[in-house]
Amino acid sequence: MIELLTYGDQGWGDEMLRGAGMTVAVALLAYAFGIVVGMAGAAGKVGGGSVLRGVLDVYTTVVRGVPELLVIYLLFFGLSSAVMKVASVFGYTGYIEVDNFVIGVLAVGLISGAYSTEVFRGALQAIPNGQIEAGRAVGMTGWQIFHRIQLPQMLRLALPGLGNIWQLTLKDTALISVTGLAELMRMSRVAAGATHQPFTFYLAAAALYLVMTTFSQTAFQRAERHFSRSVRTASGQPAP
Amino acid sequence: MNFELMGDSILPILRGAQITVMLVATSIAIGFFAGIGMALARLSRNPLVSVPAYAYVFFFRGTPLLVQLFIVYYGFGRADFVKDTVFWAVLKEPFWCAVIALTLNTTAYTSEIIRGGILAVPWGQIEAARACGMSRVLMFRRITMPVAIRQALPAYGNEIILMVKGSALASTVTVMEMTGEAKSIISSTYAPVEIFIVAGSIYLAINFVVTRAVRRLEHRLTPYQRARTEADEKQAGRKIAFAALRGRQAADDIALPQPSSDRPQD
Numbered sequence: 001m002i003e004l005l006t007y008g009d010q011g012w013g014d015e016m017l018r019g020a021g022m023t024v025a026v027a028l029l030a031y032a033f034g035i036v037v038g039m040a041g042a043a044g045k046v047g048g049g050s051v052l053r054g055v056l057d058v059y060t061t062v063v064r065g066v067p068e069l070l071v072i073y074l075l076f077f078g079l080s081s082a083v084m085k086v087a088s089v090f091g092y093t094g095y096i097e098v099d100n101f102v103i104g105v106l107a108v109g110l111i112s113g114a115y116s117t118e119v120f121r122g123a124l125q126a127i128p129n130g131q132i133e134a135g136r137a138v139g140m141t142g143w144q145i146f147h148r149i150q151l152p153q154m155l156r157l158a159l160p161g162l163g164n165i166w167q168l169t170l171k172d173t174a175l176i177s178v179t180g181l182a183e184l185m186r187m188s189r190v191a192a193g194a195t196h197q198p199f200t201f202y203l204a205a206a207a208l209y210l211v212m213t214t215f216s217q218t219a220f221q222r223a224e225r226h227f228s229r230s231v232r233t234a235s236g237q238p239a240p
Numbered sequence: 241m242n243f244e245l246m247g248d249s250i251l252p253i254l255r256g257a258q259i260t261v262m263l264v265a266t267s268i269a270i271g272f273f274a275g276i277g278m279a280l281a282r283l284s285r286n287p288l289v290s291v292p293a294y295a296y297v298f299f300f301r302g303t304p305l306l307v308q309l310f311i312v313y314y315g316f317g318r319a320d321f322v323k324d325t326v327f328w329a330v331l332k333e334p335f336w337c338a339v340i341a342l343t344l345n346t347t348a349y350t351s352e353i354i355r356g357g358i359l360a361v362p363w364g365q366i367e368a369a370r371a372c373g374m375s376r377v378l379m380f381r382r383i384t385m386p387v388a389i390r391q392a393l394p395a396y397g398n399e400i401i402l403m404v405k406g407s408a409l410a411s412t413v414t415v416m417e418m419t420g421e422a423k424s425i426i427s428s429t430y431a432p433v434e435i436f437i438v439a440g441s442i443y444l445a446i447n448f449v450v451t452r453a454v455r456r457l458e459h460r461l462t463p464y465q466r467a468r469t470e471a472d473e474k475q476a477g478r479k480i481a482f483a484a485l486r487g488r489q490a491a492d493d494i495a496l497p498q499p500s501s502d503r504p505q506d
Contacts, residue, residue, distance in 0.1 A: 061444070062440060062444065065401070065405075065440075065443060065444045065447045065448075066405070066439075066440045066443045066444065067404075067405040067406075067407075067408030067409075067419055067443060068405065068408070069408040069409060069411065069412075069419050070408060070419050070422060070436060070439060070440060070443070073419070073422070073423050073426060073432065073436075074432050074433070074436040076432075077426050077427070077430065077432035078432035078433055078436075081430075171303070171304040171305070172304075174304035174306045174307065175304075175306060175409075177306070178412065185304070185306060185307065188307075188310075189310070192310075192314060198310070198311070198314040198315045198318065198319075199311070199315045199319075202307055202310050202311045202314065202315060203311065205307055206299070206303040206307045206308075206311070209302065209303045209304060209307060210298075210299065210302045210303060213301075213302040213303075214302060
């Protein structure tokens with residue numbers, strides 16, 4: 001049993017770890033993409049016109065209300081032809097195949113972005129309006145108000161929500177295995193099939209996921225404590 | 241946009257929707273009560289009870305649902321040591337494997353939600369119950385649990401929606417629920433956008449119904465927080481009139497008139 005998880009030709013340990021590396025890479029890129037989408041989406045929901053707000057409402061409602069797997073299938077089967085259609089407008093008619101890695105990052109990133117939009121929107125709206133008025137009163141420009149007053153507080157207020165989204169994103173990457181991308185879930189499926197040892201490999205995958213989620217949870221807790229150090233709570237201790 | 245194809249795909253996808261609803265309803269129904277049990281185990285002062293409950297919640301919240309499903313389906317569903325036992329009747333069916341995985345998963349999340357609700361019950365209410373001389377079981381049934389459930393309801397609504405979305409994973413173990421049907425139609429017709437719109441709308445409709453139902457339940461369970469309607473007033477007025485006829489011993493009953501239909505049933 002143990003020799004199956006060792007390194008080298010006999011064991012699957014190196015394949016599993018490489019899969020875990022791929023999982024982390026997809027998750028990090030998708031999460032970063034989601035944060036960019038979320039920031040822009042929140043700005044649009046709070047300050048945009050009614051059309052933009054309508055479009056963003058549809059985006060967040062649909063993506064949060066539809067299974068992740070369905071979104072992944074939509075991109076997996078639809079992205080290549082969509083890209084080819086766009087390319088044909090520019091005169092290129094050859095076959096274009098979008099890499100599964102890109103599809104994975106885009107799909108999980110769009111899902112993560114929908115949740116991030118709501119988290120950032122909540123954080124933006126939690127900042128008292130008086131502070132914005134005060135900023136205007138001392139003659140700050142819109143950009144100055146954003147990066148001096150809103151952004152620093154928004155990050156602190158959004159951090160607990162962002163921690164949850166990271167956990168979701170990390171676990172959602174497992175669904176990318178249906179596209180055949182060699183991440184942790186796919187690797188353990190291949191290994192389990194080849195060796196007929198499902199328990200060994202799925203439990204090993206579960207253990208690797210647990211390490212990742214636990215480690216990142218601790219990191220987020222530390223970050224929350226760090227960014228809340230200026231906030232007083234009833235107990236006199238920094239907010240947990 | 242191919243509308244004819246969209247029309248043709250509605251029936252098979254609705255057939256899948258039935259299975260989706262069955263998957264979710266079964267696992268939510270079992271997971272709710274298992275979740276209450278798990279929450280109580282987690283809050284137990286006996287470490288022999290609370291530590292295993294903690295480990296359970298830690299495992300199921302920290303790993304993807306897909307891993308859990310594969311452990312049940314490819315692990316227990318194919319294992320030789322299961323084939324000779326009574327569990328085989330259940331575990332040979334992909335549908336029941338999916339139900340088991342979803343139930344185990346929702347039990348972990350539900351227990352955390354209910355634990356939060358129990359911890360949020362104001363201490364004064366527990367003290368009041370003790371002062372009235374309630375036994376622990378009576379206090380749990382009449383005070384702790386109703387208040388905790390009410391507190392936990394909004395979060396529990398979200399958990400039901402997560403389960404509706406999570407049930408899509410059953411398609412990876414050959415259960416033809418809604419996403420499974422959608423995927424098979426997409427891969428034979430290569431019309432991902434059309435099928436996504438059909439299946440996506442049905443998922444949104446299901447989740448809309450769930451959200452509405454939870455909000456109604458919240459409303460029903462919070463009679464003291466909402467403005468009284470005319471019907472409530474009339475009923476309260478009638479109660480007072482009756483009480484006046486019956487004499488003063490009924491005065492306690494009318495101290496806090498409540499619409500009787502909304503009173504939690506014992």
